[in-house]
Amino acid sequence: MRRPAVRLMSYGIPVLLVMVAPLLVEDRFVLKVLTFVGINALVVVGLALLFGYAGQVSLGHAGFVGLGAYTSAYATVRLGWPWLGGMAAAALVASLGGLLLALPSLRLRGHYLAMATLGFGEIMFIAFVEAESLTGGVDGFTGIQFASVAGFDFRTPAQNYWLVWGVTLLAAAVAYNIVRLRPGRAMRALHGSELGARACGVDIVRLKVQVFVLSAALAGLAGALYAHLVGFISPSIFTLHFSVILLAMTVLGGTNSIAGPVVAASLLTLLPYVDAVLPGVPESVASFLSDWETDIYGLAIIVVMLFAPGGVAGLLRRAGVRRTRVEKGREAA
Amino acid sequence: MELSELLQFAVAGLKNGSVYALVALGFTIVFASTGVINFAQGEFYMLGGMLSVFALQALGFPLVLAVVAGVLATTAIGVVFELLAIRPRKDGDPLALIIITVGGSILLQSLTRHALGPDELPFPAFTPGPSILVAGAAIERQTLWMWALTAAAVVALTVLYRRTAFGKAMRACAIDRDGARLMGVDTRMMVTASFGLAAMLGALAGIATTPLTQTAFNVGARVGLKGFAAAILGGLGNPVGAVIGGLLLGLIESLSVAFLSSTYKDVIALVVLLLVLFVRPQGILGRREREKV
Numbered sequence: 001m002r003r004p005a006v007r008l009m010s011y012g013i014p015v016l017l018v019m020v021a022p023l024l025v026e027d028r029f030v031l032k033v034l035t036f037v038g039i040n041a042l043v044v045v046g047l048a049l050l051f052g053y054a055g056q057v058s059l060g061h062a063g064f065v066g067l068g069a070y071t072s073a074y075a076t077v078r079l080g081w082p083w084l085g086g087m088a089a090a091a092l093v094a095s096l097g098g099l100l101l102a103l104p105s106l107r108l109r110g111h112y113l114a115m116a117t118l119g120f121g122e123i124m125f126i127a128f129v130e131a132e133s134l135t136g137g138v139d140g141f142t143g144i145q146f147a148s149v150a151g152f153d154f155r156t157p158a159q160n161y162w163l164v165w166g167v168t169l170l171a172a173a174v175a176y177n178i179v180r181l182r183p184g185r186a187m188r189a190l191h192g193s194e195l196g197a198r199a200c201g202v203d204i205v206r207l208k209v210q211v212f213v214l215s216a217a218l219a220g221l222a223g224a225l226y227a228h229l230v231g232f233i234s235p236s237i238f239t240l241h242f243s244v245i246l247l248a249m250t251v252l253g254g255t256n257s258i259a260g261p262v263v264a265a266s267l268l269t270l271l272p273y274v275d276a277v278l279p280g281v282p283e284s285v286a287s288f289l290s291d292w293e294t295d296i297y298g299l300a301i302i303v304v305m306l307f308a309p310g311g312v313a314g315l316l317r318r319a320g321v322r323r324t325r326v327e328k329g330r331e332a333a
Numbered sequence: 334m335e336l337s338e339l340l341q342f343a344v345a346g347l348k349n350g351s352v353y354a355l356v357a358l359g360f361t362i363v364f365a366s367t368g369v370i371n372f373a374q375g376e377f378y379m380l381g382g383m384l385s386v387f388a389l390q391a392l393g394f395p396l397v398l399a400v401v402a403g404v405l406a407t408t409a410i411g412v413v414f415e416l417l418a419i420r421p422r423k424d425g426d427p428l429a430l431i432i433i434t435v436g437g438s439i440l441l442q443s444l445t446r447h448a449l450g451p452d453e454l455p456f457p458a459f460t461p462g463p464s465i466l467v468a469g470a471a472i473e474r475q476t477l478w479m480w481a482l483t484a485a486a487v488v489a490l491t492v493l494y495r496r497t498a499f500g501k502a503m504r505a506c507a508i509d510r511d512g513a514r515l516m517g518v519d520t521r522m523m524v525t526a527s528f529g530l531a532a533m534l535g536a537l538a539g540i541a542t543t544p545l546t547q548t549a550f551n552v553g554a555r556v557g558l559k560g561f562a563a564a565i566l567g568g569l570g571n572p573v574g575a576v577i578g579g580l581l582l583g584l585i586e587s588l589s590v591a592f593l594s595s596t597y598k599d600v601i602a603l604v605v606l607l608l609v610l611f612v613r614p615q616g617i618l619g620r621r622e623r624e625k626v
Contacts, residue, residue: 055428059372059435104611111370111431112610115561118372119603122558130596240554244439251432295447298440302418305429305436 011259018165022158030276031157035229037269038164040249041262042222045171046215047250048261052313053179053187054211056106057114059243060121061219064094066128066238068220069227073141074134076228083147087224094220095213097124102212106205113212121243128235140234147228164225168262171218175258183207188256241294248297252304254311264312268297337469342591343584348476348545350583351483352378355538356560357567357575358490359531365507365570366527369427372434373414374535375557376441380407381536382548383445386454396457404536410441411532415525438553446550456543479541486534487576494572503527507570555599562606568616577617 025031043061050056071093072086081089097120105116128135135141147154147163154160178184186207189197198204227233249268253261272290275281289296304311310318356378363371385403388394394402418433459478464471493500505513506523514520538556539548546552559582567578582602589601609616 057428057432057435101607104607108610108614111427112565112614114372114431114435115370115558115565116607116610118554119558119562119606122555123600123603126597126599241439244435247432247435292443292447294439294443298436298438298443301436302433302440305433306418306421309429 014259015169018169019162022161027276028157030273031161033270033273033276035157035161035164036226037266038161038168039222039226039229040246040269041265042164042168042171042225043219043246044249044253044261044265045168045175045258046218047246048253048258049175049178049187049211050215051247051250052253052255052257052261053184054208055187056208056212057111057247058117058212058215059114059240059247060101060117060119060124061215061246062238062240062242063117063121063124064097064216064219065223065226065242066124066233066235067097068094068223069233069238070128070135070141070223071220072224073144073227073233076145077141077143083145083228084149086228087221090220090224091217092220094223095217098213098216099209101216102209106208106212118240118243121238121240125235125239128238135235138235140232141227142232144227144231144233146231147225160229164229167221167225171221172258172262179256179258183210187211245297248301251301252311254313254315255309257311257313257317260311260313260316271296335469339591340468340470342587344470344472344476346584346587347580348479348583349586350563350580351479352538352542352556352579353560353563353582354576354579355483355486355534356556357563357579358486358572359534360561360564361570361572361575362527362534363531364564366503366510366524367419367425367427367430369430369434370561371528371531372431372557373438373441374531374560375553375555376438376445377407377411377532377535377553378539378556378560379548379550379553380410380441380445380532381539382456382543382552383449383454383539383550384536385540386456386543386548387449389456390454396459400459400540403540404533407536407539408529408533412525412529414441414532415528419524419528420521438557442550442553449550451550453547453549454543455547456540458544473545475541475544482537482541483576486537490530490572499526558606559602562602562609565606565609565614565616568618571616571618574616574618581617 021034022031025034043065047058047061050058068090072083072090075081075089076083076086101116101120102113105113129138131137147160154163179187186197186202189200189202194204223238226237245268246265249265250261252268253264270277272286272293274289275283275286308314356374359374359377360371363369363374381403383403384406385399388402388406389396389399392399392402414437418437419430422429422433458473458475460474462474464473465477466472494504495501502513502518503523503526505516505518506520510520513523542548560579563579563582564575565578566582567574567576582605585605586598586601590598
């Protein structure tokens, strides 16, 4: 088989499966869970760019998700904006937050950004609780309407599933193209040696800030999608715990890949719902998994960084290399 | 505002500041030996309190022994964490090590929740009794203990670094790892020791505070963050800077409550952190470094 065909199939088949899932899945609950998978995957696309290509980690992306969610909720419910306006505002506000955070911390070498993002996430959490007139405080923000474009309302679980995954796949496609073109090569150079990349004319600070702002915007979009899907948001969702889970998904997914982290995000999000998704798995397994979820994430992060630093993507790549070698061997023979 | 009131705020600030100083020292020691920000530092603070409470309540240790046991057990956990999770990553890639410490942080936190429960736990004051009045400001006896322990830790560290071969080896390792190795210093051992030392300092801060604040499995992250802000404020990698940064951060926090509002008390440290990164990233005492190829 020729390479382009292989590539087309290896991306086309999963995408097709994702898009037809609502036709195959009848259970509304499972479909809802799969929609949440899409929302997490959207955040992870941004984090994958940040971690896998720009070599930075964020421990505050829950803050950006929350910023997007509250922005869109406020714009649509209090200001009466249309849904699309709320989404745009969410992405814009989250980007501005990202810019504000990235400028001081990314000017420096080393990993100050990680700690600064951790602080940012905490600030946002406190702000969501305390700024009651804007956010509704601990009681949360209620009465957020479903997404609606030009008179068409996304009401059924299937419609919302397509909406979320449509945005996620679009973002993944954009990210994939970014990493294939010049910014991607620059980011890979940066990952190898900052000084080397700089010597080759890469404006590394600008590049890192751009990637960070893009990842913040995607997180903001994901937050807005979440708010309109569930109709209710409260500070308890946008915690450090959520940020760490997002980081775990990204790290487990692997470096230099968009697909790897998306796969990892899907698997890890489904983990606590394994009994609903896979028939025949008893509920006790699922409740055990959700009780020990954090321990599993912590252990998995350590094990992957020690023994499989490429993550899921690395394992897939290695399998791919082996396959092409075998094929080449056959052709030669 | 009256002087006694101001003094009261200063006492509160220096009380929290001594905790930040110990946690900041932990960050600084690990950073000096590995070049890595240890995200599990706050968990050592949490473990110190939680394990001492466990020794006192479940094992029935007397108070002094419970404190010692809590600190030593946490030190051991710090050492084991380094041996199992940091040392195997031989290339020492900072990004990988940072992520490992993040994983270790949530693992330690979650394991503690499973082992010791999700509740807030109390610990009795080391020496019970009424507060001491100084110029109209009340100082709790436990606060005196916190200051005494912080001072003792700083003196002990100074002696360790200046007077012992072991401490000198650690400093050599911090200045130039390869150079130290060529001089026969076991640098891997020094990294292990730095994690043990950082865990010990964190645990000390944790158990000294617990009588005033209680403790729970999830108290580590916020204290870790503030300790890090203190370390950055003083200049990351500089032990004297860590102590000064810690006390200063405590004072800034406390005075901002006095003059502004208490709602956003926890935000102050983060604002300080971002401001320092923006204006003077090398901290108060740090020197600007140039990168060589």
